[in-house]
Amino acid sequence: MTPYLGADSNGTTQSADNTLLSGTRTALEHLLGRAEGYIPDEALQHISNVHFATANTGSPYYPSPLKQTEAISALKAVEGGIAAMIANLSESSHRSINVDLERASAFLFSTYLATIAGMDKANPNSKKLLKDTDLLKAQSITYRRLSANLYETKNPGQYFHLHGSLEATKALNMIGLEGHRPDLTDYHECIKIIEDHVKQFTVDELEEMNAKIKQAGVTCLKWEDFKATQHGQQMLQEPPWKIETLETTTPAVPFPQKSSAAPKPQIMSGIRVLEMCRIIAGPAMGRGLAEYGADVIKVTSPNLSDVPFFQVDGNLGKHTTDLDLRNPEERAKFEELLQSADVVLDGYRPGALKRLGYGPERLNEIAKERQRGFVYVAENCFGHVGPWASRPGWQQIADCVSGVAWAQGFGMGLDEPVVPPFPMSDYGTGCMGTIAALTGLYNRAKYGGSYHGTTSLVQYDIFLLQLGLYDDEMMKKLREEHNKEFFDLRHNDSVDEVGKRALSTMRRTHPELFEERHMQTCFSKAFNAEVRTIRPVVEVEGTWNGFLRSSRPNGYDQPTWEGWEVDADMLQ
Numbered sequence: 001m002t003p004y005l006g007a008d009s010n011g012t013t014q015s016a017d018n019t020l021l022s023g024t025r026t027a028l029e030h031l032l033g034r035a036e037g038y039i040p041d042e043a044l045q046h047i048s049n050v051h052f053a054t055a056n057t058g059s060p061y062y063p064s065p066l067k068q069t070e071a072i073s074a075l076k077a078v079e080g081g082i083a084a085m086i087a088n089l090s091e092s093s094h095r096s097i098n099v100d101l102e103r104a105s106a107f108l109f110s111t112y113l114a115t116i117a118g119m120d121k122a123n124p125n126s127k128k129l130l131k132d133t134d135l136l137k138a139q140s141i142t143y144r145r146l147s148a149n150l151y152e153t154k155n156p157g158q159y160f161h162l163h164g165s166l167e168a169t170k171a172l173n174m175i176g177l178e179g180h181r182p183d184l185t186d187y188h189e190c191i192k193i194i195e196d197h198v199k200q201f202t203v204d205e206l207e208e209m210n211a212k213i214k215q216a217g218v219t220c221l222k223w224e225d226f227k228a229t230q231h232g233q234q235m236l237q238e239p240p241w242k243i244e245t246l247e248t249t250t251p252a253v254p255f256p257q258k259s260s261a262a263p264k265p266q267i268m269s270g271i272r273v274l275e276m277c278r279i280i281a282g283p284a285m286g287r288g289l290a291e292y293g294a295d296v297i298k299v300t301s302p303n304l305s306d307v308p309f310f311q312v313d314g315n316l317g318k319h320t321t322d323l324d325l326r327n328p329e330e331r332a333k334f335e336e337l338l339q340s341a342d343v344v345l346d347g348y349r350p351g352a353l354k355r356l357g358y359g360p361e362r363l364n365e366i367a368k369e370r371q372r373g374f375v376y377v378a379e380n381c382f383g384h385v386g387p388w389a390s391r392p393g394w395q396q397i398a399d400c401v402s403g404v405a406w407a408q409g410f411g412m413g414l415d416e417p418v419v420p421p422f423p424m425s426d427y428g429t430g431c432m433g434t435i436a437a438l439t440g441l442y443n444r445a446k447y448g449g450s451y452h453g454t455t456s457l458v459q460y461d462i463f464l465l466q467l468g469l470y471d472d473e474m475m476k477k478l479r480e481e482h483n484k485e486f487f488d489l490r491h492n493d494s495v496d497e498v499g500k501r502a503l504s505t506m507r508r509t510h511p512e513l514f515e516e517r518h519m520q521t522c523f524s525k526a527f528n529a530e531v532r533t534i535r536p537v538v539e540v541e542g543t544w545n546g547f548l549r550s551s552r553p554n555g556y557d558q559p560t561w562e563g564w565e566v567d568a569d570m571l572q
Contacts, residue, residue: 019474020056020069020101027067027074027467034463035239039078040085040442046097047081054101055512061105063482063502065411065469066404068424071460073104075431080538082438083292086267087543089445090257098539103518107431109422110534111280112503113519114313117529121309122500129529130308131553133300138168139307143184146191147171150220150400150419150491151198153206159220159417159491160198160206161400163393166305171217174209175201191492216381216392220417223403223465234386240463241432241455242384243439247364250373252448253342255441261566264544266293271441272561273343274299275318276358278306279394280423281379281457282347283314284430289343289437290317291536291545295564297337299323300554311554316533317547319564322555325356333559334358339370340561342444343437346378350390360452367450375440377453379433384454395426396495398457403465409491411475416491421502423495428460481509522569526552546570 032039032047039047052073062068080097087095106113111121119126138144147164148171164171169179175197184190198206203219210217226232256270271294275286278300290296296318300306303324311320323330338344344363346353353359363374378384381393382401396419399405404425405417412418436453443451470478479487482505489498507514517535524531527550536545549567557563 018054018057020054020060021052023067023070024052024073024101027070028077030467031074031078031240031463034466035078035241038239038241038243038439039082040439043078043081043085046084046095047077049095050077050080050097050099052077052099052101056101056510059474059477059481060470061506061510061513062421063478063486063505064420065407065475066420066464067467067470068108068464069101069105071464071467072108072424072428072431073099073101075428075435076104076537079288079431079435079438080540082435082442083267083538083543083545084540086255086438086442087265087540089255089442091542093542095541097541100537102513102515103535103537106513106518106534107537108424108427109499109503110427111310111313112422112499113514113534115532116312116527122496126309129527130311131555133306133308133311133554135303135305136167136169138164138166138305141182141185142187143181143190144168144172144179145496146194146494148396149191149194149494150396150405150417151195152491154199154202158203159400160203161218161220161396162194162198163216163397165307165394167215170213170215174213174215187497195492214392216394216397218393218397218401220400220405221403222406226401226403231382231386231388235383235458235462238383238385238459240459241436241453243436243443244452246360246376246450246452247367247373248449250367250371250448250450252446253372253444255445260293260544261548261571262293262544262546263571264542266545267540267543268292268294271295271343272341273297273345274337274341275345276353277345277347278304279347280310280314280426281395281429281433282345283310284427285345285347285377285379285433285437286318287314287316288430288434290547293548294343295319295561297321297557297559297561298554299334299337299559301325302555306554308553312527312531312551313533315551315553317549318552319557320552320554321557321559323559325358337559337561338366341374342441343375343377345433345437346376349392350378350380350384364450373444373448373450375437375444375451375453377433377437377440377455379429379455379457381457383456383458393457395423395457398425398461402458402461404461407465407469411469412487412489413479414490418489418491418493419495419498421498425457425460425464428464429455429457432460520570520572522550522567524550524552526556
């Protein structure tokens, strides 16, 4: 089903040959085909009414061959269509749905746009306002940060992404380096020393060593090579996300239709979500549900590291609490929360929550005991089937194994991979998880039962790569626009450096991405500072899509469903 291409954000009609608009229409058609069977039929008519808006009449926003704007805008159209379908359960109406392409693009680098007391993630002074959740000090100095980076190996032309972003010492020791070198402060010197050690090993040796210490590291594959692997072949048969029935004995559970302080009804108002996630992709699922009005409690372990600045954007609209589920007293508090939860979000490696006693099978038992179904949605790196399903991984790992990094490098005119700017596959995966949760809740309301949703970073990357790449003519135009500032990057430039340069050149070439209309500011009592974040991408007629409260650090709130505050500034 094809959405019509509506007016842009300035009210002028866009022609169908606009690069981003026509590409978004194609991406949506492809997505509807790939996700067939996992999007309710009732949502398709709503999706066909989506109105895409953009001020862009020129080149794509990112200095990249990857069709990221088109991919995320198509996903947001599906999200909006399912949201409208849910809204129609209580009041049937023809609802217009708006997806802003600038805001969708900005959503993919939300954490780079967020500020706390006017400081972004690159400002070292922001650390003074953040809770220190970097428990192993993996992010503490440049040398340790570069333990998570892409390096050439013993065989020229073969690359391995070392990944010690949360456990730098393990990764550095693995290749024969000290965990701490405070004497090394120069960016290029750090890269040379680490890469010199990585070059002592082949990719096969690094894979074997990496598996022994259970670290998230991976050989960097080209798209064709990934598709030839057993795991790649199996994942190519998977849709971008799945929703499967867990049990059918519990009765239908209507949406609460709880009154909200928002200017209009929120479709998820009264829905209770337990988010068991960290970093970006998992919290982006919960952030999406909070955006539609759900009460989301992010539950983190006080014993596990998380990146401090990611919480500024990732915890928007939520409550946060620390619970050690190996402690009987704290486990009892979690069990109490679980009794009235509607959704459980799992952002850990497959089986991790099951080993703690809270996998889908246990939730099934609780659902039958309380006669109220659950929606359980899990995201991971490699996917939930195939030989690599249990491997640890993060955004850069997925981008390297799937072929995204090689595509970025080739598009830059290099014969080497480069990790693309920003954690875009993280946010794209988070959106797919939100879609899965919304679909599961709709199914529960209409048919009863419990539902299990799955998605992954690799599934997002497959969807992205199947859209194809920009052609040589477009890449030439992008190289001219963004010039050496970005295109001088090499394979071993860090994700921080790639993001910094991309942000700088995009501010110059596409100022419409950074307009104030996309942002909202609210004082956060928890951070004791003003927090500025990106506004929601989707508008559904007759509903209000937005956050009711500002952000906070992990572990700020008591583990209770009571006491939800509303920050008036967020309602503007």
